[in-house]
Every structure is written in C-alpha cells, then in structure tokens.
Amino acid sequence: MIPFGLLSGFMDSKEIRITELGEDGFRLRLAEECPEPEQFLICFYDMKKAGYRKVEIRRFEMSAAEERCLQDQQPAEMETGKYFYREYFVRAEQKEYVQEVRRLAGEYNRYIRLKLDGDDAELAKSLTGYPAELDEVHCRSLEEQKKLWFGGNPSSVRRNPDADQSVEELFLDKGTELALELNGPSLYEEYLCQPLQDFLASYWQKNYLTHSWLAGRTPERFYIGNQFCHNLFPTENQLFSIMDKMRSEGLEITLAFSYIREFMLTSVGKLLEKVDNWCCIHGVNVEIVVNDWAVVEMLHGKTTRLCPVFGTLLNKRKKDPRMKYKSGDISLFQRNSLNAKFYRDFLAEEFHIHRYEWESCGYPQELPPGKNSLHLPFYQTNTSQYCPLYALCTTGDRGTQQLAEHCPKFCEKYALLYPEHLHMTGRYNSLFGVDKTFPEIPEMWKNIKGTKPDRIVVNI
Known part of the structure; x- marks a missing residue:
C-alpha cells in the first residue's frame, strides 16, 4: 500500500x-x-x-x-x-x-x-544531498553563533554595490518604520535602567551589529512582549513602567501577545482593559499583536485606541532552514491565505485588522497589499506550549515536556544549539532559524515580492 x-x-x-x-x-x-x-x-x-x-x-x-x-x-x-x-x-x-x-x-x-x-541525516544525504558530515560542527554557545552570523565586514554591509548611496538612503529613509523587540525579562530591565541611546548602543554592541545599516538609526517604535511564549510577557508593573518611559521618549508602542491558555483568559482581559484606560488618559493609540482568536474577541469594542495586528502564529507559512536542501519549486511557498483579498477584507471588516506580521525566512515571499511588518533576522519554525528547554533543564530529557506554570526563566541563560551550518537555535519554547541575508539589505529586499514592508522589526 x-x-x-x-x-x-x-x-x-x-x-x-x-x-x-x-x-x-x-x-x-x-x-x-x-x-x-x-x-x-x-x-x-x-x-x-x-x-x-x-x-x-x-x-x-x-x-x-x-x-x-x-x-x-x-x-x-x-x-x-x-x-x-x-x-x-x-x-x-x-x-x-x-x-x-x-x-x-x-x-x-x-x-x-x-x-x-541509518539515521535521519544519512537518509537526507542519500535523498537530497544534505551535508550530514557537517552535523558534527557545533558552536560552543549562542554568543559564538551570533558572532559568526552577524560579525561581518563593516564596509561590506553598509553600502549598495550598484550605487553610491547608503542602504539607509535606499530603503530606510523612504517611509519604512524601524522597530525593536523587547521580548524577554533581561531586555525589559535593561531598557528601564538606561537612557534610550545608551540602551541602543549596548543592544547593537552585544549582538555584533554596531557596523550594520540598522545601528545608525533610532527606532520609532518598540514591541513589548513575546509572540511565542506566554511566560515571557512583562509583569503588569513592568509593562506600564515601560510604556510610560516610551511615551516620554516619543516612541510608538506595540504589545505582542502569544497564544492564550484557558487560565489566562481573565487576566489578559483585565490587562487589556487597563491598557485601554492608559491610552484614554494619555491620548495615544497602542497596537496589539494577536496570536490567538480569543484576544480578538477581547478587543471587541476597544479598537478605537487598541489596534489589532495579525500575529506571526496566525500568519502561517512553511519555514525551515533545511528547506534549501530540498528539491522542487519553492515558489509555491511565496503566497499564503493573506494573499487572498476576500480574507484580508474579512479581517478588516470583522476585526479591524489592517496590519500583518511577517518574518524574513530565507526565501522570496509575496507580501499582499496593505500594512506589512517584516521581522528579522530570526524566524520561528516551531513553538510548543510545553517548553522543551524547561524539560531539558529540569529532567535532562527534552521529550518529557510539561506546562511550566511557574517558569524559572531558564532561557535567560540557556539555549539549544544545533549544527552551525543550519543557522538555527532553540530559544525558550521555540525553534528559530536566522536569515543571514538581512545584513545585505539589497539581497534581502530582492526576497520580497509584491508590496514592500512599511516596517522593519529587529528581533535579536
């Protein structure tokens, strides 16, 4: 059969x-x-x-x-x-x-x-030419991997080889908004404890990007929260302290929510009420990245100040750093449900969603008309509500996963490492690939078909 x-x-x-x-x-x-x-x-x-x-x-x-x-x-x-x-x-x-x-x-x-x-690597080598022998080459830490990925030659990443113009002039100064993600406890604390410019200088330096086309510009917007792990959202006090500081610094604000488990429904609903009140008091609007349809329901009647955004977990597509070893027509991956006009119209009419979150994931994508945010350089491939890193740290076996109800934040110190040639890592409850084309922004821009993104979001 x-x-x-x-x-x-x-x-x-x-x-x-x-x-x-x-x-x-x-x-x-x-x-x-x-x-x-x-x-x-x-x-x-x-x-x-x-x-x-x-x-x-x-x-x-x-x-x-x-x-x-x-x-x-x-x-x-x-x-x-x-x-x-x-x-x-x-x-x-x-x-x-x-x-x-x-x-x-x-x-x-x-x-x-x-x-x-044989094992999976030998099978892939026989069928697709996958370099199984490179699976033995690992970095010793995520920091070492970042240095290899991002620590390029400064003179090669800031200039367009075909014109005497800087990358910033070509792309970032033509209406493209720059945003930064604060997606974990350490970044929340660092941002609160430092002036904005000091925080940015430290951020680019520790991620080996002081030479990049990103570091020369102050972001206009910050994302607060994590789209993939519910345990990495800031505490209520942290959240409003960060929002107050951002407002004083003239920054736009986007709150990123992950999936919503059953026990979180009441607390998230109350938090959104408080955020809505904060917006009314200060006369500002805040974006809410939605990765669970329950949040859409909670925002019903509040979209005057809270603007829903279509999140990464809902904006599904095939993403894997190993796809380059597969044969076949990858152009079939360029489009997804958001390329259908009737679906975008449905999201706009029913839920007031007009912006969509995308990730630069190593192959050309055709972005639809409308407002598109492009996250880079990391892109999510897998997410588990039952954290494999938590299981590995507590039991020694990543397969014995369970819900981390009282999370000790192991991900602040540890990450899962993979063969260096795959350009991927395991962080908190997810696996991420890294799109290495992003330092060469002309090459990255070639991978975007259709509408160009009006916002770039850095998520290191």
Whole structure:
C-alpha cells in the first residue's frame, strides 16, 4: 500500500484512492458503485525530480472486487445494501505504466531501507544531498553563533554595490518604520535602567551589529512582549513602567501577545482593559499583536485606541532552514491565505485588522497589499506550549515536556544549539532559524515580492 503522497490518481475528473499497486494493474476504492470510466490518470511521485510523472490509461479492464461494510453494521443493514465503500480492480498492462510501477516500487523500497538502516541525516544525504558530515560542527554557545552570523565586514554591509548611496538612503529613509523587540525579562530591565541611546548602543554592541545599516538609526517604535511564549510577557508593573518611559521618549508602542491558555483568559482581559484606560488618559493609540482568536474577541469594542495586528502564529507559512536542501519549486511557498483579498477584507471588516506580521525566512515571499511588518533576522519554525528547554533543564530529557506554570526563566541563560551550518537555535519554547541575508539589505529586499514592508522589526 503506497502512501497517498507518492501515488495518486484520477478516474476521468474524479480523484480516487489507490489501495494496492502491481505491474498488472491496481485496486481502487470508491464510496459508491459507478459506471466504467473513459480513462484513468495515475500520478507517480519521482523522488529525484521532486515532481509527479503522469500516465494516462485508456485501455484497461475494470472489475468489481469484494464489497466492504462498516464493522458496526448489522446483518439487516448489510442486506439493504448500505455499504461503506466498494473496491474495483483495474487491469492495465501498457509499457509506460509498468515502467513507472517498477521505478516507484524501487525508490520506495530504497527509502524504507535507508530509514531502517541509518539515521535521519544519512537518509537526507542519500535523498537530497544534505551535508550530514557537517552535523558534527557545533558552536560552543549562542554568543559564538551570533558572532559568526552577524560579525561581518563593516564596509561590506553598509553600502549598495550598484550605487553610491547608503542602504539607509535606499530603503530606510523612504517611509519604512524601524522597530525593536523587547521580548524577554533581561531586555525589559535593561531598557528601564538606561537612557534610550545608551540602551541602543549596548543592544547593537552585544549582538555584533554596531557596523550594520540598522545601528545608525533610532527606532520609532518598540514591541513589548513575546509572540511565542506566554511566560515571557512583562509583569503588569513592568509593562506600564515601560510604556510610560516610551511615551516620554516619543516612541510608538506595540504589545505582542502569544497564544492564550484557558487560565489566562481573565487576566489578559483585565490587562487589556487597563491598557485601554492608559491610552484614554494619555491620548495615544497602542497596537496589539494577536496570536490567538480569543484576544480578538477581547478587543471587541476597544479598537478605537487598541489596534489589532495579525500575529506571526496566525500568519502561517512553511519555514525551515533545511528547506534549501530540498528539491522542487519553492515558489509555491511565496503566497499564503493573506494573499487572498476576500480574507484580508474579512479581517478588516470583522476585526479591524489592517496590519500583518511577517518574518524574513530565507526565501522570496509575496507580501499582499496593505500594512506589512517584516521581522528579522530570526524566524520561528516551531513553538510548543510545553517548553522543551524547561524539560531539558529540569529532567535532562527534552521529550518529557510539561506546562511550566511557574517558569524559572531558564532561557535567560540557556539555549539549544544545533549544527552551525543550519543557522538555527532553540530559544525558550521555540525553534528559530536566522536569515543571514538581512545584513545585505539589497539581497534581502530582492526576497520580497509584491508590496514592500512599511516596517522593519529587529528581533535579536
């Protein structure tokens, strides 16, 4: 029985499920009895080309196989003909069909043997050319990785090679807002304890970005909170202290919320009420990044001052640093649901959402019309509410995960390290890849199709 992703078929225009395959023909399953069709189109997956080979069958013999019924049906129901499905056998012996059956069976058999005999790296190396030998090369710390990723040549990252203009003049001074994320306890405290310019100087220096095109400009906006871990949102006192300081420094404010667990509903609802009151008192608006539909409901009736933003966890797309080793057409990843106008209209009309959060994730994306924020250089690939880092620090086994109700913030000191060539890391309850094209902003801009982002958000 070949997996559906490797073998699919159509009977005339109707998709069918092939349950058995042989060189003399195939067996298929239908929900009801049907007349003999004019043709079959069988699609065989080619692992080397990462695409399907299609075989059209017009000469065949089709016969009914044994009829099957639901296990819980009674004999009386069986007598009335209420069958769950019917099976048919199609005899097809044309040369092209037989060749494809043999090729698919050989490739699938090879895949099974590789899966049984080796590890995942060896399997990937055999099938995609993945450099399994590089999996043995690790950095000793996240700081060492950051230095490798971002500590480039200053003269090479600030100038556009095709023009005598700075990167800032080309991109950042043309209406693109610059924002910075405060996404953990240490950053909250550092920001509160230092003047803005001192904080920024320290921020760029410790992340090896003093030479970058980002460091020469003061951000107009700060994001407060973490989109991926509910335990990294600031305390209520911290939050309003940060907001007061930002208001005094003339900065715009965006609050980033993660998923909302059941026990958090009441407290988050009350906090949003207090933020709304703070906005009314000071006459300012605050953006709310939404990553859970419950927050959208909580914002109902408050969108005059609290502006909902479509968050990263809701703005789904395939992201993985290992995708560069896969064959196939990655252009299929460029668009997602937000590229559909009716969906954007629905978000705007029902929830007053007009801005969308994106991540620079290493391959071209087609951003839709509207307000788009681009986060860089880190992009999220996986998030677990049951933190693997917490499990590893408390039990020694990242697989024994449980909800960290009283989180000791292990992520302030520790991170999960991966082979250096993958350009990824495990931070708090998530895995992140890093898009290394971002220091070369002309190259990064080439990876953005459609509407250019009107906001860049740094999330180191």
